[in-house]
Amino acid sequence: MSNVNNRFKKDLDKFITEFDDDLIICRCEEVTKGEIRRAVHDGMYTLTEIRRYLRSGMGLCQGQTCQILVKGIVAKELGISPMDLEPVISRSPTRPIEMKVLGNEGKEAL
């Protein structure tokens, strides 16, 4: 995280459109590369902030496919190594689940 904070010492480069900005990165929530890059320039420097802001990684696969991709894009935008970015907070349920199942406590022993 320390390197993320170092970012504040100098301003982020100005947002410049890239040719592949409309590439879908998070398939479940249809978030594009450009949206993620833009979010960094809007002040979202951590992966948890990006997730709340864009819903990337909040869909059916819960970031299984895109979290590494998002990490790479954010790190590049911040000019740091992906290793310096803390992954998002993990919460239950770790797998997609229907609300009716989540609320259905098994009472009798199997």
Add this chain to the structure above:
Amino acid sequence: MTRYDLIIVGAGPAGLSAAIEAAKQGLKVIVFDENAKPGGQLFKQIHKFFGSKEHKAKIRGFKIGEELLKEANDFGVEVVLNAIVIGLYLDKEVTVNINDEIRHYKGDAVIVATGASENMVTFDGWTLPGVIGAGAAQTMMNLHSVRPGNKVLMLGSGNVGLVVSFQLLQAGCEVVALVDAAPKVGGYGVHAAKVARCGVSFYLSHTIIKAEGEECVKGVTIGEVDSRWRLVPGTEKHFEVDTICLAVGLSPMSQLLKMAGCEMKNTPAGYVPKCDETGETNIPGLFAAGDVSGIEEASSAMIEGRIAGLAAAENLGFLDKEELSEKIYELKKALLSLREGMFAPGNRGKAIEKTEEGIDLSINLLKKGYVGETEIERFPGVTRKKGVHPVIECTQNIPCNPCQDVCPKKCIKIGDKITSLPTLDETKECSGCGMCVAACSGQAIFLMNEEFEPGFAAITLPYEFLPLPSKGDKGMALDRSGKEICEAEIIDVKTKQVFDHTHLLTMKVPVNMAGKSRFFVVRRQENE
């Protein structure tokens, strides 16, 4: 709420191994797995494993899976399938979705062995149907007997990319290209060589520019990248394919550990918990084993699992500290020997130019996937001799030694250091039994007889394709690059139980082609 001595999440190689060891010590163990079948990735692994006897070398992955399951059953381990662990909380409470009900379990110790998931890369068209993970391709072929496509491009030259490419060929797919942005083949050279000799072209320093097609993949364009990963204009190449396989690495599925409050760290092997040498996290009694604690091979996952299972037993008082260190001493040694050689985790990213013996590595192998004709002679397993003898095209230091163990005549020597290149003992006489050919997990051993008939040599090679050629079949011999170089005739086909589905083809080729001929295709024109 149900309480167990030990709860294990994941019934793959690490989880099952941990369960077996813990149950042997008398623990009441339950294993949850979200899949319909146990074994994790093991049942997709139809190739023979590397390593030595204690690593179950030369046994096919799915057989190892069967052995583990049987052992777990014998020791009374309860394995619950279709059981999706959705949470891991304070005091080792585990919530599991079983039959659409949430069940609560408590473990005095918990081992998380959830494995890893496949990484993806993005390019124009990467979301088209037909772009799949290499692991997905393996699942389709080896678990469900479904061919993922007809014409496939593989991205990634690590062991997964190489092994799955070979399996695609075995399933009858055409692999049109094996592509990697890195300048060198990432996986074992022997895996690359067996793919290359089937005629698959390697494109190193290349990346996918675009997957084409409206509804699904119809084609793909790749291009060369320079040392700073920038596309070199004018180097585009187009292939007609219906499938693009991505084998670009794995990431540990460590979410449960993070949720439980484990201290985590970012490493080149992924985002993993900080563990001690037994796999115990900073939370006493909570362990991680296998890929979830850092991406490695199934062989090391099994040993890590065994260690974690024993450590959990010690944690709960089923073993004392001394018994534990005694029991894990050999396991730790076996684990260390797997982490040696030029592909060791510690060598990741290092440029290695010579073998441990001081021999220059084959550059052609790293760039094109096969050892060049002028390079092969400098390796100690490649010698010329009268009569029948093995030619061992093993050119990299990897932890593997079944060839030494199986030779009844003791012709092949590796020595105590498991990563050493095999050498031939010239004083011993080869009987031509072919055990080494079948046992070599890398399919890198051939039997050579340059005096088979005047002007003709006989070459015996490992063969794992169907239909199996039969004696008298005529066809073409292929060189190491997969190019047809001369006519060849099959003079013998050996199939034995001890060869475990590796058939030995012996083909007759002109003697001047003996040094080059390494594969065989039946000539098809006659029938068509």
